[in-house]
Amino acid sequence: MKIFRSIKPSYVFQKFGKENTYPSVLALYNSLGLLGHNGWDFSAKDGDKIYWDCSLEGEVIGLSTDLNAGYGIEILTEENGKLHKHRFWHLRTDGILVKAGQKVGSGDLIALADNTGKYTTGTHLHRDLKECKRLPNGVLETLNTNNGYLGAIDLKPFYVDMFIGDYIANQQGQISILQKMIKLISDFLKVGLN
Helix, strand or coil: CCEEECCCCCCEEECCEHHHCCHHHHHHHHHCCCCCECCEEEECCCCCEEECCECCCEEEEEEEEECCCEEEEEEEEEECCEEEEEEEEEEEEEEECCCCCCEECCCCEEEEEECCCCCCCCCEEEEEEEEEEECCCCCEEECCCCCCCCCEECCCCCEEEEEHHHHHHHHHHHHHHHHHHHHHHHHHHHHHHC
């Protein structure tokens, strides 16, 4: 699984963990039961388009309103038996552009950025990730909820510093080159057989 930037242009201004948490807000995270920042924050302007930023197809499993985090989307992915819940927060109230149960592919438009929620200091996208398991009754359970981040894990092992739209264009360009090479080989073989 790869995770890319979901907003263009954008940059990461706060990463995961106590060591990456601004000292001025560390006490706030501690008061919420967290050791530090539990995700990555990406710069955004009000109304910026947010795209599904993962290399895997996902399924929208939740649309949330949280007094602290604002409006959010939860999307589930599965790869090699591992389930991950991807969460996007501080979205515009009228800017959630997907529905529960909807499948999303890389680069699909999912939301618009805003500044919703009690604990936000300006328009940005909070992006976090949790590993889960499915219980026998079908309910998702977040793993490692006692890790100091309520089960959230660092995006770093999955992150590629490239906008998802640029990644898709790059992939399509590579496919186009391969198709041209296959056609050239095919044409060459046809000529050689005649």
